Amino acid sequence: YAQETKIGFIVKQPEEPWFQDEWKFADQAAKEKGFTLVKIGAEDGEKLMSAIDNLGAQGAQGFVVCTPDVKLGPGIVAKAAANNLKLMTVDDRLVNADGKPIEEVPHMGISATKIGEAVGQAIVDEMKARGWKPEEVGAIRVSYDQLPTAVDRVDGAIAVLKANGFKAENIFDAPQAKTDTEAALNAATVVLNKNAGIKQWVAFGLNDEAVLGAVRASESVGIPADGMIGVGIGGAESAINEFKKPTATGFVGSVIISPKRHGYETALNMYEWIANGKEPEKLILTAGSLAKRDDFQKVRAELGIE
Amino acid sequence: MTNSFKKVLLGDQGLVVIFVLAFALVSIFVPNFLTERNMLGLLQSVVTVGIVACTMMFCLAARDFDLSVGSIVAFAGMVAVMASNATGSIIVGILAALLCGAAVGLVNGVVIAKFRINALITTLATMQIVRGLALISSDGRAVGINDPNFYQLALSKLFGVPTPIWVLLLLFVVFGFVLNRTVFGKNTLAIGGNPEASRLAGVNVDRTRIWIFTLQGVVCAIAGILLASRITSGQPNAAVGLELSVISACVLGGVSLAGGRAAIAGVIVGVMIMGIAENVMNLLNIPAFYQYIVRGVILLLAVLLDNLRSSALGRR
Amino acid sequence: MTNSFKKVLLGDQGLVVIFVLAFALVSIFVPNFLTERNMLGLLQSVVTVGIVACTMMFCLAARDFDLSVGSIVAFAGMVAVMASNATGSIIVGILAALLCGAAVGLVNGVVIAKFRINALITTLATMQIVRGLALISSDGRAVGINDPNFYQLALSKLFGVPTPIWVLLLLFVVFGFVLNRTVFGKNTLAIGGNPEASRLAGVNVDRTRIWIFTLQGVVCAIAGILLASRITSGQPNAAVGLELSVISACVLGGVSLAGGRAAIAGVIVGVMIMGIAENVMNLLNIPAFYQYIVRGVILLLAVLLDNLRSSALGRR
């Protein structure tokens, strides 16, 4: 009797559209190859450890994981070994105690800093197109420093801005108390009100929702759409809704990463590994692409979404 | 003269006085605080918490508890957006949202009052269920608004002040009146103060509790609609953790968790203290991690001051 | 015969019986559930909630409330890792963590008992402050463990069962005994039943409450140390929202929020019901959004059944 193939796919924020999409594409692979995909959400380290145990108990042979924290690395590796499970990571790469990547675990992803840099570059390009002078522009850094990925993303953007003549004192922190739009909106409103003298603004943050909050804030204090450049990360519905609005808003673009490759290919690679003993590449890096109001459908199609 | 001043400071409205003093201090020492723009921003930032606090006050005063408010706010926002997208009518969307809010509240109320299930557990359960519904109905994604007029709910202004703030003020006035001047309000306080005595006095305890939760649902829906308009989309992840902010604003404002004590002035102050704390921390550019500490310390200080005040008065 | 069966089903331990029946059903119908591996995984998944529930039971029984548990767990974990990294000694790390936990608990207790500040507000404040400390001390990032022996705290086994499970069982036994068989336990229950009467009956109410919170802190630290070992790092974001899980497990297990009622058997059942629900949902591969709904429905069903049971018995 041939044992059925069972593969786990654990993600850190199951409610996020991004992970929903990853799961959706992984399911597609499962249907094509005829294996069972077990999807588990694990918001913190403890849930993750339980999830791995759970997979082991169900008789899975391997799993793909996007970990809530990369420092969990040694723990995940040990747990996977204890349960005799093959391990691959997606999106976030595991590191060991001294912060170095654990290279023996196959990984597919894009570094948070890289995404941030793409955002920064998109903002800089748009500023040039509008003819703004970097010294006169204020930047809203919608921050959620509790989450290391969020810090890396905004730091990436800031690095690019600075390299293009942005003054450090014109970058203002708007800390979100939670990762939703309302919290970002409230925090960004304060920044705008405090610096009422600045007329041109750019905004970036952890994801589309954060940047949307900053854009809404600019609208509520009366900054016109051409006085704001917000570039988000993710490119899912929140961003699309924005692009579909009848008139352009300050939300200029979003850096889309392809959940298709991340979901479909990782699941497929894991299947090949288990079924045919074909070990996946140790490191596959994907790229993010900027989508804007006029080309978002094309970009999404290129990335294999929709 | 000094005596009457002391009376004001230590009286029932003492927290209000402390608040006014603190407000004055902040206005003087924090740059950009007392500007029209910042005041409006501040008020807008407390709209959700403030609206929901109106009915949470009733809930706590009747010795109950509602953890499902955050989920209802998110769900009602989704419903408003989806229904108005589907029918093309904003009015229908709003009505649908209010109805959904009322329905969830009614379920809470009936389960708690009639089946006598602990309010904490019941609303924890509906909190999960309703959040699940919000996520399922939209497949976990934000839903955009088709009709731009919907944005006007939050953007429109009257005498230079945005509509949501007016709604908030109106609800404060209405629920302040309901609490102090109506049979419903007094019954609520009586139920919280002594449920047994209220029942024996012929107060319809079950019906009052069901009404409280239903109202809570409706009011959360109002907050949800305004929030959706403000962030120009229905978001299933909105308002996570709202319940704790609202409950702590109420308790800070002197509403007793042991029931029977509530005042709208206190709740307003509670809501404002929390809002001002956030606002000032951002104005002063306090780093995110330190904000946690400051937030905690302010909470403690506010209650501590209030306690010192009342024990100076010899009350416990 | 039938009568004694009825007595068991409807007796004080009725929830336990319901639980045993539910457990049997799940074992039969859910594949892979009743395997040794899954049972161990299940038990390990409830270690944190279970450990903290031991003292939360005391807290609730004395009519108090502790929202700071999640933050203490995270903070203690960080401290354990950082202190043992710094000194090279795991023992020192563990002691430092226990000390920090006790210190936070002591502060909670003193503020609540001596300054008579509402427990909800106080622990909400320390929840923020301690989380802030955890974030600041590590700059918001996880701290890795230098000495691999630290992992052994969670990985080592005795008779094939991992140490954390033994610790959990031990704490269940110890705190069950303390609750029912010691003066401290009885005083806790009396305070919850009627604080003023207990004070007049010579119970040192303040001291008992301070002890409860201090113990709570120590126990959270134990949970934090085990968690850090299990996830092989100290994480400042660990255990967010733990307080709600723990409190609902307790309430589900029959601990009264109005104080004065608690039993360790109930708490164990409460913890297990919540753990099994999660475990089974993952075994059955229920989609994430529907998990919310299932979780809510299970909570409601569990309390509803328990209520039907006791009202069938004619009690309220």
Add this chain to the structure above:
Amino acid sequence: MSFLEFAHISKSYPGVQALSDVSFSVEKGAVHGLMGENGAGKSTMIRVLSGDQHADYGDIVIDGQVQKYASTRDAFHAGVIVIHQELQLVPELTVAENLCLGRFPANAGVIQSRQMFAEVYEKLKSAGIDIDPRRKVKTLSIGERQMVEIAKAIMLDARVIALDEPTSSLSSRESEILFALIERLRAEGKVILYISHRLDEVFRLCDSLTVLRDGKLAAHHPSLDNVTREQVVAEMVGREISNVWGWRPRAIGGTRLKANGISGEKLGQPASFEVRSGEILGFFGLIGAGRSELMRLIYAADPRSSGAITMDGKAIQPADPHQAIRSGIVLCSEDRKHDGIIQGRSLEENINISSRRHHARFGILNPRKEVEVAETFIKKLKVRTPSRKQDIVNLSGGNQQKVILGRWLSEQGVKVLIVDEPTRGIDVGAKSEIYEILYQLAEDGMAIIVVSSELPEVMGICDRILVMCGGRISAHLDRDQFSEQAILAAALPDKKTPDAIAS
């Protein structure tokens, strides 16, 4: 035909048959007494009448109509008002709001508060109750609260009014106000059910009487003309009680407790007194005289602002009840619901809460001893309960009082026992046994302070009486000086006509 009729009422609780097949009827315009031992079923009867509890079997008939209540609301509509044994007030609301709760004068849901306060003010004035309707109930003393509770009887135009031990925490002056009220209601043709353990009151007020025993009808007297008190006592307790007080002389030792210049927030003027070992010292006064406040200060239940206490010649400084108990002082307080019973816990735990420190080792209980102590006092005080495991809230009021007394009588090493209204709600039979226990404790050298509003009680059992008035000790009488006139004269603030009240 009779106006109010109870027909074959039966009611059981788990483990207890509270009422079995009780039938009797009451005429219009009559005050009908209901008597019986603690736990005989009197309050249960009243609860059934009020719609709070449903009888398992039997009917209530008012004016020929069989009543079918679904809730207390329906009972109101049938014209029944019940003043329950325990206070049922909402502390955070005002007096007027409490009196109007459940039927506020309202217009479209908005309370007409001016009308409400005016109405309540009138009603209170006409009944001779001097309490400001705008005060919050939490600021009232327990006696004042009782008066508010009683005022509920006149708030509505009721047909049937039932009062469950309304005088148990009232002093003679307030009792008189109540009696006048009852006379008025009788004259208006209401039916009044009156429960009390005080025989004097019952004989003074009632036209007819029913005695319950063990939940069964023991006797029904349509008229009291040829009924004697001894007969009623015998019907209640099943035996004769010749002398309830049973005082006898005993040897009195040296000074035990000396209180010098005690004052606190609620007791402005410093008070001094002493009590000797083997002595039973009575404190009498009207409501608000400050007796309870003084005792709470000595027990350190409230903070003292001045004063010194010496015990057997040594100065002691108890800072809280915990320390007071350890220096040999215990206080059984007057408000059993708020300060006495520990809700949700068993009799056994309620009794052992303080005294268990004598048998617990290293903080670990001795279950055998706990059971032993509990059983001893349940038996000694004749507590009516199915088991020592019973939750104390399920006991009748008098039995709860006995359990609280048991808590303090089981203490060891007590030097000064203070009991505040110790026999509140306790039946005649048990009373004499409780006095007997007090005498024995005194004979063993304990000093006992009895605070009571019942004049015959202080006169009957005490060796010496201190009278308080307006927060001050106003008289000091030895047993040979006891007289109603003298005591009341000292208790009344306006020194007018004590005779009027004594009569």
